[in-house]
Amino acid sequence: MCYIFFLLFLISSIFCLLFSMNLMVMDYSYFLELIFFSLNSLNFTYVILLDWMSMLFLSFVMFISSMVIFYSEEYMMGDLNKNRFIFLVVMFVFSMMFLIISPNLISILLGWDGLGLVSYCLVIYYQNVKSFNAGMLTALTNRIGDVALLMSIAWMLNYGSWNFIFYLEIMKQDWIMELISYFVFLAALTKSAQIPFSSWLPAAMAAPTPVSSLVHSSTLVTAGVYLLIRFNFAFNDTLLFILLFISSLTMFMAGLGANFEFDLKKIIALSTLSQLGLMMSILALGSFKLAFFHLLIHALFKALLFMCAGNIIHNMNNCQDIRYMGNLINQLPLTCSYLNICNWSLCGLPFMSGFYSKDLIVEFMSMGYLNFFIYLIFYISIGLTVSYSFRLSYYTMTGNFNFLSLNMIKDSSFLMLKGMSGLILFVIISGSMFSWMVFSSPMFICLPFFMKIITLVMVFFGGWIGYEVSMFKISYNLMSNNFQTKFLSNMWNMPILSTFGMTYFPLYLGMIYSKIFDLGWSEYYGPKNLSLTLKNLTFIQYLSVNHIKIYLLMLMIWLFFLIFMF
Structure with missing residues (x-):
């Protein structure tokens, strides 16, 4: 199984690289519209964009995936569900492929959601409490970005088509395009784990190492950067300023945190976070080609x-x-x-x-x-x-x-x-x-x-x-136990804020409401008091106690009744 996918991805990688070089030399871009079916005047089409950037990135993803799958053959050797693992990895790669070659927000969502779903399955692969917690943190953080992408799809309806690639520069001054670009920016922040969504990235280390190799090099975390590279023509100065500030802080925070960490995989994960901050900050400074170039180079050495x-x-x-x-x-x-x-x-x-x-x-x-x-x-x-x-x-x-x-x-x-x-x-x-x-x-x-x-x-x-x-x-x-070092080494308390901080207050509020309404004065004077009063008022209730004296008393009353009546 591993060797089939290894060869398939390796051959595809070589083909994509040659095709990308051809597109570079010829300065061509191809748009392919695959019509699924046509109903009256309505066409259901799937649009694919093949330009030098998408093909070159696809080549890198395929090449790294082929090596990771080959590597997994021995790494996952003793695993009972090795084939399931390989299929999950292949699904992960295909989701990334959908995202790379899409100039359309709907088909991007297909790959985007595929990445989120399969990454959850891979993070919880070892099925223990730590993995389940990490998987839930990963999935829920990424859902914020998915919602932002859905909102941008909804606003894109104003343009009559979801092929964003045609509208980016023409509609740059339009407030609707500004709104869409802010939503896309939020989606990219969650997927690429920038502040304040950084805590899921080290938590996702609960996945098997070949998955970490794939996730941190050419898939999942790079999806956000790639989306920003595609959308960069539509960003205004305010948004770029916010991006520069957030990404530079992320780069600094991750570098600082890695110096305090002792977990081998988490050090490399924080290193990825730092490099993602670097890519996004140079994108914010105005060079999307440089960001893309670093994305490719980083993918190779981080996978290895x-x-x-x-x-x-x-x-x-x-x-x-x-x-x-x-x-x-x-x-x-x-x-x-x-x-x-x-x-x-x-x-x-x-x-x-x-x-x-x-x-x-x-x-x-x-x-x-x-x-x-x-x-x-x-x-x-x-x-x-x-x-x-x-x-x-x-x-x-x-x-x-x-x-x-x-x-x-x-x-x-x-x-x-x-x-x-x-x-x-x-x-x-x-x-x-x-x-x-x-x-x-x-x-x-x-x-x-x-x-x-x-x-x-x-x-x-x-x-x-x-x-x-x-x-x-x-x-x-x-x-030592002082606040500063704990704060610096714990990613500026972000893991605490995104787990404990999110769950503590709703649960605490639930406890207060439970005390006030379910176990409080309103309950005492309401249903509970009413039931007590009704119990005291009704003589029949005493019959259900089943005391023998009550039965004897009833018998005596019945005898007196018989004697005096007859």
């Missing part, structure tokens, strides 16, 4: 990063705490090499693939006329990225091995390693390769030496901070 984490967790007997790891470079040399390369790419180390997108984004931001807050938060976030990446490498690869003394840890998972090896070359070379493809002409950057070199300075400074935090176990001391 999760696959490496999955292999480590597999070997560590399902232990995810990085404090139990250490010295893994000797036991898992190939996996650790891949992990290091992905971390370098994530940090934006020169000439790795991530460097070509991240460095360009920061330089593009530096050339704009922005306030000091945005400038500062961008560079601090870059430093934090390097800091948690270095901390992760330090905890997992150096020092003493802190797990069981009796162990059998080695790189023997050949299918998993083959799946990972399929991605590693692209993690290294894709940055330079696709920077030539995506940008038809090179971007002209003109900056003074200090502003040009400050990115590299922040990378090394962040690495040093990460070393200090890991080496001297500062993070242990920081995890």
